[in-house]
Amino acid sequence: xxxxxxxIKKPKKxxxxxxxxxxxxxxxxxxxxxxxxxxxxxxxxxxxxITLVVTGSNPLQIYxxxxxGAFGNSIRIxxxxxxxxxxxxxxxxxxxxxxxxxxxxxxxxxxLIGGLSTAIVMLTLGGRIPDWTLIIIMAAAxxxxxxxxxxxxAFFKAYxxxxxTLFTLMMNYVAIQLVECFLKIADKTGSNVxxxxxxxxxxxxxxxxxxxxxxxxxxAVITVLVYIYLRYSKHGYEISVVGESENTAKYVGINVKKxxxxxxxLSGALCGIAGLLIVGGASHSISAETAGGRGFTAIMVSWLAxxxxxxxxxxxxxxxxxxxxxxxxxxxxALNKSFSDILTGIILFFIIGCEFFINYKLxxxxxxxxxxx
Amino acid sequence: xxxQDNVSAxxxxxxxxxxxxxxxxxxxxxxxxxxxxxxxxxxxxxxKTTLMNMISGIYHPDEGQIYIKDQLVSINSPKDAFEYGIxxxxxxxxxxxxxxxxxxxxxxxxxKGRFSIKRSAAKIAEICGRYGFxxxxxxxxxxxxxxxxxxxxxxxxxxxxxxxxxxxxxxxxLTPQETDKLFNVIRRMRQDGKSIIxxxxxxxxxxxxxxxxxxxxxxxxxATVETKDVTESELTDMxxxxxxxxxxxxxxSENTPDRLIVSGVSMTNKEGVKVIDDISFSAKAGEILxxxxxxxxxxxxxxxxxxxxxxxxxxxxTYVDPSTGNKVDLRKKTPMQIRDxxxxxxxxxxxxxxxxxxxxxxxxxxxxxxxxxxxxxLFLDRQPSRVLAxxxxxxxxxxxxxxxxxxxxxxxGNVQKVLVGREISSAPSVLMAAYPVRGLDINxxxxxxxxxxxxxxxxxxxxxxxxxxxxxxxLCDRIMVICGGTVSGIxxxxxxxxxxxxxxxxxxxxxxx
Numbered sequence: 001x002x003x004x005x006x007x008i009k010k011p012k013k014x015x016x017x018x019x020x021x022x023x024x025x026x027x028x029x030x031x032x033x034x035x036x037x038x039x040x041x042x043x044x045x046x047x048x049x050i051t052l053v054v055t056g057s058n059p060l061q062i063y064x065x066x067x068x069g070a071f072g073n074s075i076r077i078x079x080x081x082x083x084x085x086x087x088x089x090x091x092x093x094x095x096x097x098x099x100x101x102x103x104x105x106x107x108x109x110x111x112l113i114g115g116l117s118t119a120i121v122m123l124t125l126g127g128r129i130p131d132w133t134l135i136i137i138m139a140a141a142x143x144x145x146x147x148x149x150x151x152x153x154a155f156f157k158a159y160x161x162x163x164x165t166l167f168t169l170m171m172n173y174v175a176i177q178l179v180e181c182f183l184k185i186a187d188k189t190g191s192n193v194x195x196x197x198x199x200x201x202x203x204x205x206x207x208x209x210x211x212x213x214x215x216x217x218x219x220a221v222i223t224v225l226v227y228i229y230l231r232y233s234k235h236g237y238e239i240s241v242v243g244e245s246e247n248t249a250k251y252v253g254i255n256v257k258k259x260x261x262x263x264x265x266l267s268g269a270l271c272g273i274a275g276l277l278i279v280g281g282a283s284h285s286i287s288a289e290t291a292g293g294r295g296f297t298a299i300m301v302s303w304l305a306x307x308x309x310x311x312x313x314x315x316x317x318x319x320x321x322x323x324x325x326x327x328x329x330x331x332x333x334a335l336n337k338s339f340s341d342i343l344t345g346i347i348l349f350f351i352i353g354c355e356f357f358i359n360y361k362l363x364x365x366x367x368x369x370x371x372x373x
Numbered sequence: 374x375x376x377q378d379n380v381s382a383x384x385x386x387x388x389x390x391x392x393x394x395x396x397x398x399x400x401x402x403x404x405x406x407x408x409x410x411x412x413x414x415x416x417x418x419x420x421k422t423t424l425m426n427m428i429s430g431i432y433h434p435d436e437g438q439i440y441i442k443d444q445l446v447s448i449n450s451p452k453d454a455f456e457y458g459i460x461x462x463x464x465x466x467x468x469x470x471x472x473x474x475x476x477x478x479x480x481x482x483x484x485k486g487r488f489s490i491k492r493s494a495a496k497i498a499e500i501c502g503r504y505g506f507x508x509x510x511x512x513x514x515x516x517x518x519x520x521x522x523x524x525x526x527x528x529x530x531x532x533x534x535x536x537x538x539x540x541x542x543x544x545x546x547l548t549p550q551e552t553d554k555l556f557n558v559i560r561r562m563r564q565d566g567k568s569i570i571x572x573x574x575x576x577x578x579x580x581x582x583x584x585x586x587x588x589x590x591x592x593x594x595x596a597t598v599e600t601k602d603v604t605e606s607e608l609t610d611m612x613x614x615x616x617x618x619x620x621x622x623x624x625x626s627e628n629t630p631d632r633l634i635v636s637g638v639s640m641t642n643k644e645g646v647k648v649i650d651d652i653s654f655s656a657k658a659g660e661i662l663x664x665x666x667x668x669x670x671x672x673x674x675x676x677x678x679x680x681x682x683x684x685x686x687x688x689x690x691t692y693v694d695p696s697t698g699n700k701v702d703l704r705k706k707t708p709m710q711i712r713d714x715x716x717x718x719x720x721x722x723x724x725x726x727x728x729x730x731x732x733x734x735x736x737x738x739x740x741x742x743x744x745x746x747x748x749x750x751l752f753l754d755r756q757p758s759r760v761l762a763x764x765x766x767x768x769x770x771x772x773x774x775x776x777x778x779x780x781x782x783x784x785x786g787n788v789q790k791v792l793v794g795r796e797i798s799s800a801p802s803v804l805m806a807a808y809p810v811r812g813l814d815i816n817x818x819x820x821x822x823x824x825x826x827x828x829x830x831x832x833x834x835x836x837x838x839x840x841x842x843x844x845x846x847x848l849c850d851r852i853m854v855i856c857g858g859t860v861s862g863i864x865x866x867x868x869x870x871x872x873x874x875x876x877x878x879x880x881x882x883x884x885x886x
Contacts, residue, residue, distance in 0.1 A: 232752050232753055233751055233752050234752065236753075237738070237745050241731055241734075244732065244733050244734065248727070248730065248742070251708065251720070252743060253709030254709075
């Protein structure tokens with residue numbers, strides 16, 4: 001027996017974590033706003049320090065340049081407004097799927113394939129039929145393509161539980177390859193873009209003699225409609241139930257497969273329309289860069305707004321402002337583009353990171369309890 | 374401090390653990406000797422698993438001390454437990470499916486020197502040889518049977534040098550032959566000087582394998598006795614305790630036509646196990662039919678079958694319409710179809726926030742779950758749900774800041790009031806409730822009993838799945854006991870004895886095979 005007693009390892013000093021993380025109840029609105037504001041201030045301060053140390057430029061000057069890059073003159077304002085609305089419509093498009101906890105990382109491909117379909121229609125039918133019929137066919141083609149890109153992964157998810165994140169992600173590359181293929185056929189110069197000179201028909205009309213304005217109006221309408229759909233329609237309710245708990249959905253008799261497929265059809269269709277708006281309404285060109293990473297940025301926009309389409313106006317404004325402002329800083333101060341990316345990165349890090357403090361609370365452990373032995 | 378005659382491998386003193394207002398363990402003392410098999414016996418919810426989780430470092434006790442080899446220890450994590458030589462084999466295995474047995478066993482161990490899978494394999498082979506395990510070290514987990522997976526789990530803790538083994542209901546998933554094999558291994562480990570704690574509620578296994586039995590009831594340690602000195606029926610008495618009078622109102626039901634008839638229903642789950650085996654019964658209007666049984670005997674599956682969430686392999690489920698007397702076949706119908714047929718079937722599932730309600734939605738939206746299809750085909754009408762939510766909050770005294778509070782933020786009792794309130798709001802003719810008072814305090818429990826009784830008076834057929842035998846005996850008109858997916862007896866709730874129910878719950882499975 002004594003042997004056994006000796007065998008035991010000396011009990012090491014009981015280790016207690018320095019703090020414990022617990023989930024908070026929902027904070028009052030004022031506190032939530034304050035935490036976010038504090039995060040932005042902290043981010044700007046850190047950015048200032050880094051700017052001073054690395055470049056020696058005046059940080060205030062840099063912020064001023066950022067602002068003027070986004071809102072400096074009417075052309076810039078219109079451009080910012082357009083960028084904001086395109087990002088917004090993609091974020092709004094993926095939101096129904098995200099509310100259902102269907103992690104659609106394929107918005108990029110869905111937008112691209114919508115844009116490609118638009119371009120193909122513009123190229124093949126342009127000039128042969130009146131422009132307004134052409135635009136209707138473009139819209140139909142873009143929507144259909146988006147639906148196909150959205151429904152395919154949904155179908156496999158619903159029936160065979162495949163991983164939707166990987167599936168949608170891979171569909172992006174299929175879309176990119178198809179665009180490349182189209183470029184090889186349609187563009188003999190090898191410039192990797194099929195531009196406005198080739199796609200000369202089916203341009204969206206100007207509204208109040210302003211470019212892009214029609215896009216902005218259409219997107220505003222879509223945003224409000226999706227908000228209403230999610231908040232007040234029976235479909236929206238089913239999406240929430242399926243997203244929160246598939247078991248509950250089955251318990252009340254919701255056809256989960258149907259809801260998954262239907263929602264992704266909608267999500268894909270809206271992404272397809274986003275592609276239409278970019279190609280038909282603004283750039284009149286198609287390349288592998290048409291979606292330009294917005295399909296991924298939109299995920300962040302949607303999350304930051306807590307899946308509320310109306311709030312996404314603000315989160316996409318923030319991101320577009322940062323991007324355009326940072327670009328301007330790089331030009332004006334002759335800094336490397338990477339520097340403005342660093343600033344954008346820091347600001348986003350703080351904004352996303354502060355959500356942790358909104359949802360969780362840190363308790364520091366009292367050490368007195370363990371001392372009594 | 375009391376002195377012991379000989380040093381014990383493990384000793385617990387005054388262990389108390391609470392979860393909110395629920396006391397899971399109260400002032401528990403327990404002693405485990407070297408080289409013995411100690412069985413821990415208790416009904417569902419008697420605190421067996423919580424106690425073991427504290428020994429293996431998953432929970433930390435609120436009060437009390439744990440001594441290992443007579444040294445006071447503080448076990449803060451499963452890793453600490455391993456260092457003290459404690460190894461727990463959980464009911465649900467924690468293995469990496471695509472790894473081999475050997476890879477799973479060595480996973481996460483820091484051994485001195487360079488890692489060599491060959492050396493590990495040799496050590497595993499040595500352990501298997503010593504205790505008589507039947508294990509192919511190169512087989513992948515996903516190719517293994519449940520019993521083989523369990524073997525891997527046991528070898529894993531032995532490999533790490535555990536000399537106190539805790540097995541949480543190890544036989545629940547095994548066939549009788551596999552159980553025999555496991556018991557042989559346990560005997561060899563005992564000979565080798567290991568101390569083994571086995572959690573079970575199968576009495577004959579306790580008699581067969583253990584040296585001593587510790588009985589827990591409602592979180593308290595009742596007694597520890599030498600197995601050879603007790604009989605099965607004495608153990609049952611200790612486990613279920615004396616009958617306590619609860620004063621639950623029970624009206625005599627008369628004129629009780631059949632409302633729901635289940636005949637010859639069987640069902641196999643995804644793993645190919647027959648979880649429901651030829652169950653037949655009827656639920657009558659105006660009575661409460663209790664279903665008793667140890668956890669996992671098929672209660673959940675049975676209710677889900679009736680509710681249309683699962684499909685039976687064979688058998689019939691028939692509903693008798695109270696107004697017309699027409700019979701409606703419910704088999705292979707989805708919940709939506711059942712409702713469209715005009716069947717007023719309500720179901721309070723065991724998993725309240727995971728199935729009955731949506732935790733992140735507010736009370737109003739949760740009320741809407743059953744009725745959102747009504748009215749306008751496109752848009753929701755929240756008004757009736759708002760009225761219902763406020764009604765329930767008022768009449769059932771739900772403690773909540775308001776009807777727009779997410780239900781996950783309510784306490785357990787209030788969550789249950791919301792769920793039961795919704796389910797009875799449709800004036801059901803069949804009401805099924807699975808463990809509706811689990812985790813609830815006394816007052817909330819009585820609210821629920823009264824609600825069930827009110828439904829019975831209204832002529833509903835109430836099916837109540839419960840775990841507290843005292844409640845079942847006081848509340849129910851008839852009690853159906855199920856064991857291993859079969860009906861082991863249907864008793865009259867007014868005349869049945871607690872011991873009778875207890876005996877039926879643990880009736881030997883082998884009788885059928």
